[in-house]
Amino acid sequence: MGSPPRTLRSHRPRRLSSMMGRRASRSPVVSQAEPSSFRLFLVWGVLLASAGGLTLNLFRLQVVQAPELQKRAQEQQMVYLRPFVPRRQVIDRTGTVLALDRPVYTLFAHPKLFKQSKQEIADQLAPILNVPAAALVRKFDEDESGIRIRNSLSENIQDRITRLRLDGLELIQSQQRFYPQQDLTADVVGYVNDDQKGQAGIELSQQTVLERTAKEVILRRAGDGSFLPDHVPSGFLNLDALQLQLTVDTRLHRVALDALRQQVKKFSAKRGAVVVMDVRDGSLLSLVTAPSYDPNWYYKYPVERFKNWAITDLYEPGSTFKPINVAIALEDGSVKPNSYFLDEGQITVGGWPIQNYDFSTSGGRGTVSVTDIIKYSSNVGMVHIVQQIKPVAFYRWLKRLGIGETTGIDLPSESPGQFKDQDTFVNSAVERATTSFGQGFSLTPIQLAQLHSTLANGGKLVTPHVVRGLFDVSGQPYWKPKFPAPRTIFSRKTTQAVLSMMETVVTEGTGKSAEVPGYRIGGKTGTAQKANPYGGYLENAKITSFVGIFPIEAPRYVVVAVVDEPQGSDAFGSTVAAPIVKSVIEALVTLEEIPPSKKVTPTPSPSPEAEAAAEEP
Numbered sequence: 090m091g092s093p094p095r096t097l098r099s100h101r102p103r104r105l106s107s108m109m110g111r112r113a114s115r116s117p118v119v120s121q122a123e124p125s126s127f128r129l130f131l132v133w134g135v136l137l138a139s140a141g142g143l144t145l146n147l148f149r150l151q152v153v154q155a156p157e158l159q160k161r162a163q164e165q166q167m168v169y170l171r172p173f174v175p176r177r178q179v180i181d182r183t184g185t186v187l188a189l190d191r192p193v194y195t196l197f198a199h200p201k202l203f204k205q206s207k208q209e210i211a212d213q214l215a216p217i218l219n220v221p222a223a224a225l226v227r228k229f230d231e232d233e234s235g236i237r238i239r240n241s242l243s244e245n246i247q248d249r250i251t252r253l254r255l256d257g258l259e260l261i262q263s264q265q266r267f268y269p270q271q272d273l274t275a276d277v278v279g280y281v282n283d284d285q286k287g288q289a290g291i292e293l294s295q296q297t298v299l300e301r302t303a304k305e306v307i308l309r310r311a312g313d314g315s316f317l318p319d320h321v322p323s324g325f326l327n328l329d330a331l332q333l334q335l336t337v338d339t340r341l342h343r344v345a346l347d348a349l350r351q352q353v354k355k356f357s358a359k360r361g362a363v364v365v366m367d368v369r370d371g372s373l374l375s376l377v378t379a380p381s382y383d384p385n386w387y388y389k390y391p392v393e394r395f396k397n398w399a400i401t402d403l404y405e406p407g408s409t410f411k412p413i414n415v416a417i418a419l420e421d422g423s424v425k426p427n428s429y430f431l432d433e434g435q436i437t438v439g440g441w442p443i444q445n446y447d448f449s450t451s452g453g454r455g456t457v458s459v460t461d462i463i464k465y466s467s468n469v470g471m472v473h474i475v476q477q478i479k480p481v482a483f484y485r486w487l488k489r490l491g492i493g494e495t496t497g498i499d500l501p502s503e504s505p506g507q508f509k510d511q512d513t514f515v516n517s518a519v520e521r522a523t524t525s526f527g528q529g530f531s532l533t534p535i536q537l538a539q540l541h542s543t544l545a546n547g548g549k550l551v552t553p554h555v556v557r558g559l560f561d562v563s564g565q566p567y568w569k570p571k572f573p574a575p576r577t578i579f580s581r582k583t584t585q586a587v588l589s590m591m592e593t594v595v596t597e598g599t600g601k602s603a604e605v606p607g608y609r610i611g612g613k614t615g616t617a618q619k620a621n622p623y624g625g626y627l628e629n630a631k632i633t634s635f636v637g638i639f640p641i642e643a644p645r646y647v648v649v650a651v652v653d654e655p656q657g658s659d660a661f662g663s664t665v666a667a668p669i670v671k672s673v674i675e676a677l678v679t680l681e682e683i684p685p686s687k688k689v690t691p692t693p694s695p696s697p698e699a700e701a702a703a704e705e706p
Contacts, residue, residue, distance in 0.1 A: 174301040175264055176285065178332045179278055179292075182374075182557065185339045186269055187278050188292070193265040194247040196238040200229045202257035210255055214238075217249050241265055266292075272381045273342055276397045277335065277373075277500070277555055280384035288387075289395045291335070294501045295556060298568075299333055331567050334557040336372035341365060341676055346377045348672035349650070353379050356655035356665055362399035362534050364649040365673060368542040368638075371551035371572070374646070375673070376535075400496075400503045403531035404651070407617025408466045408662070409636045410527030412587050413540050414475055415459060417486040419583045423477040424459060426586045430473040432457045438472060439519035445469055446616065463590040464598035466614060471525040480515040483524075490578060491550065492530060496539050498553045499570065506532040528617060534634075538649045541636050544587050545644035548579030592641050600635065603667040605674050607685035609641040612670070614662035619654065630654050635666035639674050640686055648673050 150158065175190035196218075203210060211225035218225070218239055228236055242250075247260055266281045268274075279290020287293035345363040353361045365375035378399055382390040396402075418424035434453030435444035445451070445468050454467065462470030475483060493508030508530045514520050523529035532540075535553055543550050551572075558569035591611030594600040600612040612635060619630040633655055637648040650669040677683065 176266065176281070176299045177301060177559075179299070180332050180334050181274070181337050181339045182335065183338060183340070184334075187274050187335070187339070188266060188268050190264045191267045192244060192262055193240075194242040194244075194260045194262055195240050196242060196250065197259040197261065198229055198236045198238050199234040199257045199259065200236070201233040203229075204256045210257070213253055213255065214250070214258075217246060266384075268384045270339060270342075271385065272383045273346060273377075274337065274339060275381050275384045276378050276399070277337055277376050278384065279501075280387045280395075289384075290397070290500060291333070291556065294499055295333060298556075298559065301329065330562045331559045332562070334560050335555050336367070336374065336557050337376065337555055338374050338680065340680055341375045341673070342377055344676040345375045345669070345673050346379065346381075348669045349377060349652075350379045352652060352655075352665055352669055356652065356657055356660050358652045358656070358665070359654040360398065361650070361652040361669075363651075363669060363673065364399060364534055364538040364647075365677075366538045366542055366553060366647045366649075368545040368551070368644055368647055370575075371539070371542065371553045372557070373553055373555050374677075376555065396502060397500060399534040399651070400498055400500055401533070403504055403507060403533060404632050404653070405528045405531050405617045405620055406537050407527040407615035407632070407634065408468075409537060409613050409615035409634050409649075410540075411463060411466065411471050411525070412544060412591055412613050412636075413490070414471060414525055415463060415590065416544060416579050416583055416587045417483065418474050418478055419586060420579050421478050421482055421486065423479075423482075424474055426459060426590075428459055428474075429456050430459075430462065430470050431455065432462070432467050432470045432473075434469060436469050436472065438522040439517065441519045441522075443468055443472060443522060460590045460593055463587075463613070464593045466594075466599055468526040472522045475521055475525040480521060481511075483521060484511050484514045487524070490540060490543070491536070492532065496533075496536050496553050497573065498535055499556050503535075504533060506530065506536060527615065531620065534649055534651045537634075537636065537651075538647050541638060541647045541649070543578050544584045544591075545638045545647055546575075546584075547581040548577055548584050549575035550578050551575045588638065588641055588644065591638060595637075599661075599663045600637075600667055602663055603635060603637055603671045603674070605671060605678070608639065608674070608678065608683075609686040610674065611638040611641045611644075612636060612667070614667060616661045631660070633660060633662040633665040635662050635670050637667075637670040637674060639677065640683065642686055645681075645683075646674075646677060648677075 176188075178186055178190075179188035180186055198210075200207060207226050207229040208222070211222040211229065214225055215222040225238070228238060242260070250258065250260060264285070266285065268278060268280070270278075275290070277290055279287060279292035281287050281292050287296045287299070292299065345365065349361045349363050352358070360379060362378045363375060364373065366373055376397065376399060378397060380394065382394040387395070415424070419426065432445070432454040434448045434451070435442065437443070445453075446466065453469075454461070454465065457465075457467065457470055459470075459474065461467070462474065478486075487508070491506075493506045495503045495505045497503075508514075509517075509520055514524075520529055539550065539553050554570070554572055556570050559567040561567060588611050591613055592609060594614065595604050595610045595612045599614040603610060603612050615632075615634040615636075617632050617634075618626040619632055621627050632651060632653050634649065634651040638644050639646050639648065648670045650666040650673075652665045652669075655665045
């Protein structure tokens with residue numbers, strides 16, 4: 090009876106096991122393994138494909154596109170920079186600044202960024218810019234951004250605008266050439282255009298000297314665009330402190346220009362020029378013209394103002410050339426200082442009448458000395474003097490002096506003089522006659538100054554110039570220009586004889602208005618007809634001039650004043666130009682501290698009869 094229960098208990102687990110076995114035999118064991126393997130292979134496939142793609146991309150980037158990518162990276166990381174280098178300063182002989190570079194600003198407006206109304210911003214800007222607020226509002230209405238409001242604002246104006254802290258305003262810095270002396274030295278210094286290129290004066294002729302050179306530098310940038318200081322080359326912003334020094338004196342410039350303007354205005358003249366030259370080396374202490382221009386605002390002036398007509402325009406020098414012809418005659422040996430000639434007051438040469446300027450009132454002067462011919466500016470007497478010189482010799486002397494050529498001055502656009510060819514000159518008696526009193530040929534005021542310097546310095550032809558050289562801040566020379574060596578033309582004996590004659594022009598003759606008490610001055614007046622570009626001479630048009638040499642006992646300076654087309658019956662070299670030279674000489678006395686001349690008792694010229702008696706045995 091007890092065994093059945095055991096059998097039953099043992100049988101039930103077997104049935105359960107059998108049932109579980111049957112269920113297990115019916116479960117899809119193979120179908121579960123296949124998806125797992127597929128997913129595994131899929132993942133591995135994706136990984137392998139990705140690795141392959143990455144490998145291919147790396148190959149493309151590092152091999153195929155490497156040069157192009159490297160170039161682009163360098164463009165982003167490296168900056169090739171040529172730093173802005175200002176032009177060198179220009180100073181005068183005393184160190185006064187004539188030209189320099191200064192920072193200026195351009196104001197732009199971006200109305201779309203304004204946080205205040207246009208009217209409110211205009212009200213704040215108007216008093217700073219000195220313009221009506223309504224005008225600024227109209228400018229703001231032109232566009233939404235990038236409106237140029239004003240150029241060339243100074244640092245002071247820039248500071249005032251910046252302190253307003255207004256959104257929508259932008260100030261862009263640039264460099265601008267500034268001329269503190271304004272129109273005072275414009276004829277010598279000139280100006281530069283917006284591209285910082287010289288257009289006139291030494292700004293043009295000395296362009297390569299005034300421009301500083303700077304090599305291109307390479308800078309590395311960080312990811313945010315800032316420069317890495319450890320890659321900035323040492324000294325790349327260091328600039329030399331060299332200055333271009335000129336020979337001109339601004340103080341003398343001011344005196345000369347004021348005196349010139351006064352006479353131009355008084356006689357309603359077209360224009361005028363003053364040249365002051367140191368006869369020892371040709372350096373120019375002053376070179377001014379009127380009217381002139383302000384190089385800071387050059388675009389407001391007519392183009393003809395930009396040329397220095399004292400070196401670009403030709404004119405017939407008239408009687409101021411007579412001392413040069415006398416020196417030629419003396420040096421040639423054709424005439425002696427004590428020679429005498431008959432001054433008839435009027436003669437005919439080659440069928441053309443020639444007369445003295447005062448013939449209608451004074452007639453002929455009779456027998457006169459060479460000194461009297463210069464003192465009274467006798468045209469007839471000069472014709473007789475040059476008639477003593479052989480025509481070919483006379484022509485060669487004039488060519489030796491450089492007539493018809495340039496002086497070689499270091500300013501741009503110098504014009505060569507005009508002179509007849511040798512055959513015309515030699516074969517025409519009237520050509521030689523008119524040349525004797527400074528007509529029939531033309532030159533520039535600067536050449537006239539150069540020619541008279543040969544009389545003042547003992548006979549040497551020097552080259553006019555305004556550039557002294559490059560100097561550092563301590564005054565030590567770095568570079569000096571080289572000019573042709575002075576060329577001897579006349580002997581000292583000849584020049585001293587002519588200077589004595591020129592002194593009588595100031596003490597007794599037509600140049601008394603240039604006399605400065607206590608100082609010996611030589612001079613020569615000139616009042617010439619103005620040549621017509623189409624031939625002949627213009628009616629009622631003349632050029633007046635005066636040349637002064639000072640001090641006559643030891644000449645140091647030549648002063649030339651030329652006034653073009655003065656009006657009035659009293660307009661002559663003695664009344665228009667000579668007072669200008671006087672003012673300049675008075676300034677030279679003060680600036681150069683020149684002591685008064687020692688008194689010299691003039692020896693009267695002996696009469697022809699006395700000369701003849703002295704020569705008799």
